[in-house]
Amino acid sequence: MSIALSEQEILRRESLKQLRALGINPYPAEEYKVTATAEEIADNFERFPDNYKSVTIAGRIMSRNIMGSASFAKLQDSTGRIQIYIKRDDICPGEDKTLYNTVFKKLLDIGDFVGVKGYVFLTQTGEISVHVQEMTLLSKSLKPLPIVKRDEEGNIHDAFTDPEQRYRQRYVDLTVNPEFKQIFIKRSKVISSMRDYFNKQGWLEVETPILQPVHGGAAARPFATHHNTLDMQLFLRIANELYLKRLIVAGFDGVYEFGKMFRNEGMDRTHNPEFTSMEIYVAYKDYNWMMAMVEECLELVTRAVHGIPVVQVGANEINFAGPYEKLSMYDSILKYTGIDVSAMDETALRQTCAELEIEVDNSMGKGKLIDEIFSAKVEANLIQPTYITDYPIEMTPLAKKHRSVNGLVERFELFVNGKEIANAYSELNDPIDQRERLEEQLILAGRGDDEAMAMDDDFLRSLEYGMPPTSGLGIGIDRLVMLMTNQSTIQEVLFFPQMRPEKKARVTTAEDFTNIGVPAEWVPVLNKMGFNTVEELKAANPNKVFNDLGGMRKKLKLEITMPAKEVVMAWFA
RNA sequence: GACUUGGUAGCUCAGCCGGUAGAGCAACUGACUCUUAAUCAGUGGGUCGAGAGUUCGAUCCUCUCCCAGGUCACCA
Numbered sequence: 001m002s003i004a005l006s007e008q009e010i011l012r013r014e015s016l017k018q019l020r021a022l023g024i025n026p027y028p029a030e031e032y033k034v035t036a037t038a039e040e041i042a043d044n045f046e047r048f049p050d051n052y053k054s055v056t057i058a059g060r061i062m063s064r065n066i067m068g069s070a071s072f073a074k075l076q077d078s079t080g081r082i083q084i085y086i087k088r089d090d091i092c093p094g095e096d097k098t099l100y101n102t103v104f105k106k107l108l109d110i111g112d113f114v115g116v117k118g119y120v121f122l123t124q125t126g127e128i129s130v131h132v133q134e135m136t137l138l139s140k141s142l143k144p145l146p147i148v149k150r151d152e153e154g155n156i157h158d159a160f161t162d163p164e165q166r167y168r169q170r171y172v173d174l175t176v177n178p179e180f181k182q183i184f185i186k187r188s189k190v191i192s193s194m195r196d197y198f199n200k201q202g203w204l205e206v207e208t209p210i211l212q213p214v215h216g217g218a219a220a221r222p223f224a225t226h227h228n229t230l231d232m233q234l235f236l237r238i239a240n241e242l243y244l245k246r247l248i249v250a251g252f253d254g255v256y257e258f259g260k261m262f263r264n265e266g267m268d269r270t271h272n273p274e275f276t277s278m279e280i281y282v283a284y285k286d287y288n289w290m291m292a293m294v295e296e297c298l299e300l301v302t303r304a305v306h307g308i309p310v311v312q313v314g315a316n317e318i319n320f321a322g323p324y325e326k327l328s329m330y331d332s333i334l335k336y337t338g339i340d341v342s343a344m345d346e347t348a349l350r351q352t353c354a355e356l357e358i359e360v361d362n363s364m365g366k367g368k369l370i371d372e373i374f375s376a377k378v379e380a381n382l383i384q385p386t387y388i389t390d391y392p393i394e395m396t397p398l399a400k401k402h403r404s405v406n407g408l409v410e411r412f413e414l415f416v417n418g419k420e421i422a423n424a425y426s427e428l429n430d431p432i433d434q435r436e437r438l439e440e441q442l443i444l445a446g447r448g449d450d451e452a453m454a455m456d457d458d459f460l461r462s463l464e465y466g467m468p469p470t471s472g473l474g475i476g477i478d479r480l481v482m483l484m485t486n487q488s489t490i491q492e493v494l495f496f497p498q499m500r501p502e503k504k505a506r507v508t509t510a511e512d513f514t515n516i517g518v519p520a521e522w523v524p525v526l527n528k529m530g531f532n533t534v535e536e537l538k539a540a541n542p543n544k545v546f547n548d549l550g551g552m553r554k555k556l557k558l559e560i561t562m563p564a565k566e567v568v569m570a571w572f573a
Numbered sequence: 574g575a576c577u578u579g580g581u582a583g584c585u586c587a588g589c590c591g592g593u594a595g596a597g598c599a600a601c602u603g604a605c606u607c608u609u610a611a612u613c614a615g616u617g618g619g620u621c622g623a624g625a626g627u628u629c630g631a632u633c634c635u636c637u638c639c640c641a642g643g644u645c646a647c648c649a
Contacts, residue, residue, distance in 0.1 A: 007583085007600070008583055008599075009583080065607095065609065065611050067607085068605040109600090124608090125609075127607090146584040146585080147583085147585090149610045152610085155610085159585070160585080162584090162585090165584090219648095263648075263649095265648045266648055270648090270649085423649080451648085499640090500640065
């Protein structure tokens, strides 16, 4: 694949060659020892100026103000930006001013990584800066970064905002919009604080198969793949629930897993084909215990991220300190529609859906119809953390039947800001009941529900050996992070959200040109001249092409050897 | 999947009734030893997402396709 280089890219490649010609390795191998960071200097210099009489920092050049024999530049490291001040006669104490006049002023660019050694001082306008005494090129950047400028009021000019480019080239996004790094730092805190909490309880972090012969544990369409050696179909997991329960059977009291799940379904601002879930199973507990655990855990996570248990999400201030409101599924529908669906059969539910103008189809059973009413009429009202409990048995083949109410299961979901972020059961451990429930799923599948759960005989066998009473919980980590970082799209909390492949801009490869004898370094020049395929080149006048090559060489100031006229003529043979 | 908005220089965007393109930043040349959206003078840079059609002529009109965003549907 050959994409014609832009003017600026050609110039940077030229700079690269000139650096090498000066004996400067643009990609040195040696460790570069830094002694300070931008953030640390900004935080501490004014209190402890003596500690910063000699610092070594490293980062990317993000802007430059060159004023003859002195310059300012902004250096960005992982912690932030700091200004550096470069005086020609300080970095070039002798007669030879090449390092300043040529290397710094001409051959370095915005985006290059450099290391500088110097002392920290305050400029006349009071900005903390590093007065450079030594400068080392650490890595040359060949593509120009988008330039995002910020003025004194903090206004951003020429912001790099195109979501397509931001997501496809996240490395550029986070370089020029470093404030977005906070989202991912908070994401990491969400996960690590939750993990710490679980570990303190003595629960074991485990890993279970991503490639599964049977996709179970949730209702969703899977990605299918094939294992060559075993010559068998495998699925990327849609859930890990059934494997974690096998581990409870095996004798662990508490197991949890953070991991990617894969669902072959639509993509929108709350769905990505691969997403992160956390599932945990604790033996001898029930869903009431789990509600208390979730409250404690989420309050702790919120405090770890924000310092307080409260987070601002859009217009809503959400308080994660428990206890949370509890509402049964039927009561929640009653509360928000005034309709009591608890005693309705499938026909009456269909009638109710019609009256509420909710679209349904024939494959939907009783549980699914109730879920439709709930989604349409209740969900959006649940802003503060709210447990919805006691679901109809038809919706939930893996949960234990309710201890006192017929037709329900012991399940809760946690809703926050109108979205579900957690799902938990008193887990079904009666192997005969479990087999019957999965058989009902097979009937639903027969009615056309392509998300009905599959039979998993090995899982049933494990239950037959005996699983202690257990409560299990799943949390959608991406959605929790969206809440914790006040983001409305899942793409913003994923480093690399799923995208369609980029279209190849050019159909011709550089090899096509080199195959007819064009030296590799001239291919970009031909592209620049408008010849993107060998056919286009061959259709041109050879003499004109030869002359134009010379013109381009001069125009672009290329220091590459001009091919002999016979060589150029041979391209057209 | 449906509807809708967009795709123009490295980046952010203009571009009138159809006459093959402009600005700011970035880049390049030059000036400048405390600038900070540095400044001043000058210069270059475009397959106007792709293809087809209408037209003497298309960035612009029509159609198809590609990519992205939004809304909805599906989906926890």
